[in-house]
Amino acid sequence: MLANCPMCQALYEEKEIRLLGERGVTRLFHCTCHACGHAMLAVILETQGAISSVGLVTDLEAQDAIRFKDLQPLQSEDCLKIHRLLKRHSVEFCRALSQETKPKV
Ligand SMILES: [Zn+2]
Known part of the structure; x- marks a missing residue:
């Protein structure tokens, strides 16, 4: 399978x-x-002697996958919250990102 x-x-x-x-x-x-x-x-599923699998290409490292596997899935309300937050604070957000990516002198 793998x-x-x-x-x-x-x-x-x-x-x-x-x-x-x-x-x-x-x-x-x-x-x-x-x-x-x-x-x-x-994900490998074994039932009554039959084996099936689902594979998913990921950019998660194994340790990230361990960290995320037991978390709750995102809900639509979570997406709306981040949308509202980005809309309200987009200028600060872009400034913070550009500060992060600026080379340190
Ligand atoms: Zn390969």
Whole structure:
């Protein structure tokens, strides 16, 4: 199931596949490809002898995936809140971003 990188088809090495968690019959894996550097999250489901999987290309590192996996999903109200905040404070937000990216002298 987790044999090949979906981006470049390279074979994963065993050390590149990490089991992040298990819940009932599902297991969550994180795989990082040594050849192209892309990462994938995969959910493997085993029921009555049948195995199915869902893979998702991600920019999450394994430790980020561990940190995020038990958080609540974003709700539409969260999106509205950030939209309102950005609208109200867009100038300050852009200033803060440009300060962040300015090279330090
Ligand atoms: Zn790859």
